[in-house]
Amino acid sequence: MLSAEDTPAVSPVLWVWLAAVPIVSLFVLSNAATVLYAVWQRDMGFSQSTLTWIFAIYIVGLLASLLIAGPVSDRIGRRPVLLPALALSVAGCVLLLFASSVPALLAARLMTGVAVGAVVSCGMAAVADIAGPHRRRLAALLSSSAMVFGSGLGPLFAGLVANTAPDPVTPVFGTVLVLLLASLLIVTRMPLKPQPRREGPLIRLPSVPREQLIHLVLGISVFAPGLSGGSFFLSLGPSLLYEMDRETSTATAGSLVFAAFTAATLVQFAARRTSLLRILTGGSLSTVAGMAALYAAASEKSPPVLFVAAVFIGAGQGAGQFAGFTLLNTAVPAHRLAAANSSLSVGAYLPAAMLSLTAGVISDAAGVAFSAMALAVGLAITAAVGAIAIALKRDRLPRI
Numbered sequence: 001m002l003s004a005e006d007t008p009a010v011s012p013v014l015w016v017w018l019a020a021v022p023i024v025s026l027f028v029l030s031n032a033a034t035v036l037y038a039v040w041q042r043d044m045g046f047s048q049s050t051l052t053w054i055f056a057i058y059i060v061g062l063l064a065s066l067l068i069a070g071p072v073s074d075r076i077g078r079r080p081v082l083l084p085a086l087a088l089s090v091a092g093c094v095l096l097l098f099a100s101s102v103p104a105l106l107a108a109r110l111m112t113g114v115a116v117g118a119v120v121s122c123g124m125a126a127v128a129d130i131a132g133p134h135r136r137r138l139a140a141l142l143s144s145s146a147m148v149f150g151s152g153l154g155p156l157f158a159g160l161v162a163n164t165a166p167d168p169v170t171p172v173f174g175t176v177l178v179l180l181l182a183s184l185l186i187v188t189r190m191p192l193k194p195q196p197r198r199e200g201p202l203i204r205l206p207s208v209p210r211e212q213l214i215h216l217v218l219g220i221s222v223f224a225p226g227l228s229g230g231s232f233f234l235s236l237g238p239s240l241l242y243e244m245d246r247e248t249s250t251a252t253a254g255s256l257v258f259a260a261f262t263a264a265t266l267v268q269f270a271a272r273r274t275s276l277l278r279i280l281t282g283g284s285l286s287t288v289a290g291m292a293a294l295y296a297a298a299s300e301k302s303p304p305v306l307f308v309a310a311v312f313i314g315a316g317q318g319a320g321q322f323a324g325f326t327l328l329n330t331a332v333p334a335h336r337l338a339a340a341n342s343s344l345s346v347g348a349y350l351p352a353a354m355l356s357l358t359a360g361v362i363s364d365a366a367g368v369a370f371s372a373m374a375l376a377v378g379l380a381i382t383a384a385v386g387a388i389a390i391a392l393k394r395d396r397l398p399r400i
Contacts, residue, residue: 015191016135019127020146022086022183026119027150029093029176030058030112032158034234035254036169038242039162046102052360055235057106058113059353063346065117070342073122074335077194078129082187085118090180097173120147120345125338128329129192137272140326145268148318151234152261159254168250208340212331214396216340219324220347221386222283225379226264226317228352229290232375233260233310235356240368244301260310264318276323276397277390283319284387286312291380298372316383324348331398355379 037051065085073081092111099105124143131139157175162168208216237260238253267286271279290312297305324344332340355375363371 023146024150028154032154061113069118070121070338073338078126089115121342148264156258162250215327222320225383229313260314263314287316287383295376
């Protein structure tokens with residue numbers, strides 16, 4: 001069996017797939033809570049704005065981690081960052097298992113956000129390291145699709161359990177805990193080489209080489225609007241569905257989120273041999289279409305149209321995410337890749353966090369439907385601007 005340091009020049013493809021498992025695990029943990037918020041709200045009696053803050057503190061932890069974990073990982077290696085991150089995720093999962101108050105939920109979500117930020121930056125870079133230079137696009141596909149697959153699987157699983165079990169929290173997070181422990185084992189055995197020693201400060205802001213700055217900007221211009229729409233479905237999508245139909249089950253609410261992230265996963269595999277120009281353009285246009293459907297669903301109170309919106313928005317997020325990480329994976333040197341991944345993620349998650357908070361505040365004041373319509377208009381305009389930027393800078397895109 002391979003030891004932790006005996007890495008072949010090109011690792012077996014199986015290890016490339018296994019390296020994506022921790023990413024799936026963290027996003028299952030992160031988003032399984034989506035449909036269980038209703039259970040906690042019922043038991044603890046907190047408001048919709050409190051729910052928004054519980055979601056927001058996760059983003060705060062994630063952004064803080066993204067700013068630090070990527071550059072540190074490029075300096076000291078992937079494993080020394082991944083192992084503490086997964087250990088923190090285990091602690092957060094245990095806290096969610098036994099949470100009985102809002103402070104406990106806030107602490108668990110903050111810990112989860114920190115862990116996810118580390119895995120997004122250096123976990124994705126670890127997949128690329130194991131894949132080697134000849135499988136960089138495969139690495140981008142697997143790590144990016146692992147994010148959205150885990151994001152959809154968590155709510156679906158939690159929704160199905162909540163629909164059948166009187167106390168869904170225990171079986172949901174008990175299962176997720178097993179998945180996280182398996183991920184810890186995988187990381188201890190990953191065939192990763194030690195990072196070469198480099199000079200300079202250990203902690204610095206994430207960045208990309210100057211020549212890749214345009215790639216970063218174009219990736220963010222498509223990824224950020226789609227992610228913001230996906231974040232709305234994670235934080236307030238089930239609430240909007242319940243407002244439309246009071247008889248909606250938790251399984252249906254979980255299916256709504258799963259529909260968005262299944263579309264995000266499938267579109268990445270479908271586009272794996274498509275040009276980056278088409279992926280980026282298609283991602284922007286899909287997000288615009290999804291926002292139009294979201295506006296129509298909220299104004300007409302139509303659950304079927306809301307599912308259509310979820311599919312289009314998920315496809316837009318998946319395309320932007322895949323193209324953005326592919327641009328970086330194929331152009332950025334390996335010793336800068338984790339920091340580059342952090343830069344792309346910060347550029348997408350920061351506006352998503354701000355818009356989610358704004359949507360939560362508006363929903364408390366004017367209702368979830370009005371909040372959804374306002375968000376849809378703003379993101380449709382933003383995605384359209386992104387499509388224009390892609391068209392104007394299409395000659396700067398690599399042909400891969």
